Amino acid sequence: MPEGSTARRSRATMREPGRTSGGGHVRLESIHESGLRPFLLMGPRTHQALRSPLVYVVVAGGLLAVWSEDLWTGAAMLAVVAMAVVHIWALDRRVAKAIAPLGVPPVVTPLTTAIGRFRFLTALVMPVAAGALIGAGALLGLESSAVRAAVAVLMIVAVPWELPSIVAAALATGAVRMAHGRTLVRRPAAVEKLGATTVVCTRRAGLLTSDRAYVTTVVAGGRAYQVTGAGRDHGEITQGGVAVGPGADPALDACLQAGLSCNDARIVEREGVSAAVGDATERALLDSAAMLGLEKVSPRVATLPYTPEQLFMATLHEPVGETPAMVYAKGAVERVLYLCDGRLGADGQVGELDRREVLDTARWLTRRGLRVLAFASAPAVTPGTELTERSLPPLTFLGLQAMHSPVLIDALEAVRGCQDAGVGVKIITGDDALMARSSAAWVGLAEGALSGAELADGRFGGPVSLDRATVFARLLPEEERRLVRALRSHNHVVAVIDGEAAGAGRGQADVGVGTSISDEGADVVLPGGTFATAAAGIAEGRAALEGVARYTGHALVPRVIAFVVVLAVLLGLDAPVEPVHLLWLNLATTMGLMITLNAELRTRQAAFRPAPGPVRSPLAPARVAEALLVAAVLGAQACALFAWATTQGAGLAEAQTAALVSTSLVVLARSSAALFFGPDGPRAGPYDRRAVAALLAMAALQPALVYLPAFNHLFATAPLDLPFWPLIIGAGAGACGVIAVLTELVRRGVRPQVTRNG
Numbered sequence: 188m189p190e191g192s193t194a195r196r197s198r199a200t201m202r203e204p205g206r207t208s209g210g211g212h213v214r215l216e217s218i219h220e221s222g223l224r225p226f227l228l229m230g231p232r233t234h235q236a237l238r239s240p241l242v243y244v245v246v247a248g249g250l251l252a253v254w255s256e257d258l259w260t261g262a263a264m265l266a267v268v269a270m271a272v273v274h275i276w277a278l279d280r281r282v283a284k285a286i287a288p289l290g291v292p293p294v295v296t297p298l299t300t301a302i303g304r305f306r307f308l309t310a311l312v313m314p315v316a317a318g319a320l321i322g323a324g325a326l327l328g329l330e331s332s333a334v335r336a337a338v339a340v341l342m343i344v345a346v347p348w349e350l351p352s353i354v355a356a357a358l359a360t361g362a363v364r365m366a367h368g369r370t371l372v373r374r375p376a377a378v379e380k381l382g383a384t385t386v387v388c389t390r391r392a393g394l395l396t397s398d399r400a401y402v403t404t405v406v407a408g409g410r411a412y413q414v415t416g417a418g419r420d421h422g423e424i425t426q427g428g429v430a431v432g433p434g435a436d437p438a439l440d441a442c443l444q445a446g447l448s449c450n451d452a453r454i455v456e457r458e459g460v461s462a463a464v465g466d467a468t469e470r471a472l473l474d475s476a477a478m479l480g481l482e483k484v485s486p487r488v489a490t491l492p493y494t495p496e497q498l499f500m501a502t503l504h505e506p507v508g509e510t511p512a513m514v515y516a517k518g519a520v521e522r523v524l525y526l527c528d529g530r531l532g533a534d535g536q537v538g539e540l541d542r543r544e545v546l547d548t549a550r551w552l553t554r555r556g557l558r559v560l561a562f563a564s565a566p567a568v569t570p571g572t573e574l575t576e577r578s579l580p581p582l583t584f585l586g587l588q589a590m591h592s593p594v595l596i597d598a599l600e601a602v603r604g605c606q607d608a609g610v611g612v613k614i615i616t617g618d619d620a621l622m623a624r625s626s627a628a629w630v631g632l633a634e635g636a637l638s639g640a641e642l643a644d645g646r647f648g649g650p651v652s653l654d655r656a657t658v659f660a661r662l663l664p665e666e667e668r669r670l671v672r673a674l675r676s677h678n679h680v681v682a683v684i685d686g687e688a689a690g691a692g693r694g695q696a697d698v699g700v701g702t703s704i705s706d707e708g709a710d711v712v713l714p715g716g717t718f719a720t721a722a723a724g725i726a727e728g729r730a731a732l733e734g735v736a737r738y739t740g741h742a743l744v745p746r747v748i749a750f751v752v753v754l755a756v757l758l759g760l761d762a763p764v765e766p767v768h769l770l771w772l773n774l775a776t777t778m779g780l781m782i783t784l785n786a787e788l789r790t791r792q793a794a795f796r797p798a799p800g801p802v803r804s805p806l807a808p809a810r811v812a813e814a815l816l817v818a819a820v821l822g823a824q825a826c827a828l829f830a831w832a833t834t835q836g837a838g839l840a841e842a843q844t845a846a847l848v849s850t851s852l853v854v855l856a857r858s859s860a861a862l863f864f865g866p867d868g869p870r871a872g873p874y875d876r877r878a879v880a881a882l883l884a885m886a887a888l889q890p891a892l893v894y895l896p897a898f899n900h901l902f903a904t905a906p907l908d909l910p911f912w913p914l915i916i917g918a919g920a921g922a923c924g925v926i927a928v929l930t931e932l933v934r935r936g937v938r939p940q941v942t943r944n945g
Contacts, residue, residue, distance in 0.1 A: 298354060298379050298735065323757065337756040337766075350742050354735050361731030370713060370724035377710040380698040381682065382728030386611040386674050387721065388659075388692060389684040390667075394702075394718040395602070395614075395630050396592035400471035403557060406548055407586030408438030408533030414475055424478050433479045437535035442586035444481055445562035446472035449502045449515035468558070471590050472517075485510060489574035495617055495663055498522040503567060503574045512567035514574070516582055519619060520549040523561035527584040540584050549587060553622040556629055557589035594629045601722035602630050610725060611679075613657055615667060615692060620660040632657040653677060671695040684713070684721055739814050744854065745772040747818035748825065761839055763829035763846045765903050771847065771892070775854045775885060817926050824922040825850045828914070840905035845915055847904065848889055852919040853926075855885055 317338045324334035358379070362372040365381075372378055389395070405412040405424065412431060416422025424431045424439075433440060452465025452473050463470035489503035499518025506512045516523055530540040549559045563582035605612050612632060616623045624636040636658035654677075659670055671692045674681045683696035693699040693709075700721060701709030713720050749769055755762035764772075825846040832842035859882060892898045894906050907915075 333756045337753045357731050357734045361727050365724045365727045368723045369720050374710045378728050378731055381725050382732035383680045384682045384725050386679045387682045388613045388615050390615045395598045396594055400467040400590045400592045402471050402475040402588050402590045404589040407442040408436050422478050436533050438531045438533050442562050443476040445515045445564050445585050447476035449517045488572050491574045514565050514567050516563045517560050520561040523563050526582045527563050528581040530584045537583050552589040553625050556625045557591050559589045597719035598717055599630050601719040605722055615659045623658040623660040627658045667692040668695050741776050743814045743818045744821055745769050748822045751822050763825045764843055767902050768847045775851050820926050821850055824918050828918045844904040845911055849915045849918045853922050856923050
């Protein structure tokens with residue numbers, strides 16, 4: 188790689204939000220070192236992507252130039268084809284330059300593969316069709332020049348040789364824009380899958396909330412204490428508005444000490460300031476203990492880690508002075524209560540444990556949207572270095588600590604955006620159903636909750652309950668896998684966000700989303716991002732698929748009109764356009780695709796917009812029907828204008844020129860709309876100067892096509908009288924209006940399902 192390129196790459200950085208523990212940024216070099224290589228449009232050698240269509244088109248054009256009696260027509264065909272190839276080469280360079288800092292793996296996805304296969308099959312079928320057309324012309328006694336013209340149409344125009352490159356560019360553009368929004372695509376197919384996602388499940392509630400948690404209430408010794416302030420240095424514990432100090436309540440001290448000792452978070456010094464590092468929940472427990480000035484007094488010798496099946500964590504600590512070896516436990520309220528046989532009172536004495544009272548208190552706190560943890564301790568019966576659930580002594584219940592994490596405003600907006608766009612949001616959590624439902628209500632996800640037990644019993648039955656439930660609580664790994672499989676069986680495209688590479692649900696999902704750059708198993712990575720980042724990635728994927736659908740519609744225009752020409756030849760009628768006219772339309776279409784892509788590269792981040800149903804694959808029957816409808820309207824207006832002109836006494840060349848110019852103006856208008864208007868309204872800019880220049884050049888070439896003798900000779904056009912122009916412009920405007928109305932009706936009236944195969 189050239190030295191300058193390396194220097195440019197070293198300057199390209201991607202900032203992470205301040206919520207990351209490092210608080211810094213991710214350099215693109217580290218992305219390469221970790222093996223994360225977001226993909227490009229093509230490799231550095233453009234001819235690898237253009238080799239097959241280039242050889243095919245040049246050979247076909249050369250044969251036509253030799254075979255055709257009109258060598259000027261053959262030369263024009265070659266010239267237009269060469270210009271189109273140059274356009275695709277420029278498109279390659281444009282996108283490659285825009286996303287060069289991210290790496291250069293090839294774009295190979297199910298969509299590009301399907302389109303490439305379609306193009307290949309078309310290229311095989313067209314020579315056979317051309318031979319059949321020649322034979323039919325001989326049998327029907329058709330004029331040889333008309334048959335040769337129809338063959339030229341089939342051999343060059345009918346094969347969508349530029350479409351795979353355009354689609355690859357659209358998907359690459361989506362990947363680049365995702366990277367700019369802190370969503371790094373590891374596998375190209377993920378752009379398609381993210382765009383088609385109908386359900387997104389997150390196993391990290393922290394993506395919806397800030398990376399901070401604050402203890403607000405402590406219940407110990409039968410008393411409730413309020414925790415005010417935020418953080419270890421800015422808060423205090425009070426009861427009835429009176430500050431409480433250490434030693435005032437032995438049960439309170441013991442409860443906070445348990446949260447401090449049974450804890451994997453730690454305190455570090457940074458520039459003379461102490462800060463907690465670790466999980467947000469455990470950092471909050473350190474802060475609450477620090478408010479009473481408590482410190483860890485006995486080293487830990489063994490740990491029984493938290494698991495979804497176990498629902499609690501326990502630690503064993505060695506004896507210090509007169510303090511014996513101790514076991515501390517924290518976790519789900521009902522699980523910790525099961526391990527206890529007594530309760531520490533405010534007087535420091537162990538008394539009877541009223542489990543119902545504790546559970547009622549926990550439910551009351553949970554309904555307020557707080558996460559509640561229970562704490563217990565006991566002297567170790569057999570001091571050692573191992574700790575298992577069976578070796579735990581009967582524990583003494585110490586109390587409860589309830590905490591909350593502030594909801595991120597952008598996450599709240601992202602959830603609403605997903606719901607408005609038809610994307611379901613579901614939370615998979617280890618909390619109990621009541622707690623999870625209360626927490627989810629803060630972000631607008633309060634429709635319903637299902638527990639792991641209900642999933643195991645099969646009570647989720649049909650798609651209605653699955654669609655209504657937004658929270659899935661206390662799921663075991665197998666239950667999580669079963670949930671994802673059930674969602675997929677109901678024809679959902681599922682994305683699972685999980686920070687653990689070995690997450691059970693992520694392996695079953697259509698798109699696995701990780702939160703660490705080192706996570707090699709993830710299709711998509713959100714380095715330090717939030718749920719809003721993931722939602723933005725889905726929006727960009729959807730925008731990419733919508734763009735592919737628009738490009739497909741553009742590319743089908745000259746193909747449909749080509750079959751009109753072939754049909755006219757077989758019926759012995761005058762065609763509304765000549766084959767060389769179709770090459771002109773093909774060039775205009777290719778330039779329109781480039782203008783649209785440039786607009787997508789320059790526009791701001793995509794946003795969700797309301798949709799009546801899930802986004803459809805660009806190759807879905809409904810999408811193809813929509814594109815064919817657009818092309819059919821253009822063909823109909825060209826035929827209508829041609830027929831009207833001939834009835835008014837215009838010559839064949841004049842009538843064909845009028846039809847060609849009207850269709851070109853519609854293509855030009857649609858390209859202008861793509862440049863200046865996005866899916867959500869007018870684009871704010873800045874507009875790409877080269878795209879605007881190309882648009883103006885195409886507009887200037889329309890009169891040149893009609894009135895310059897050289898263009899008249901090359902493209903078989905004829906000058907038009909001025910009265911033709913209002914009719915041409917009116918026909919084009921009418922076609923644009925009909926296209927807008929019909930496509931909107933199709934989009935509103937069709938609610939197709941998205942399959943995982945695209």
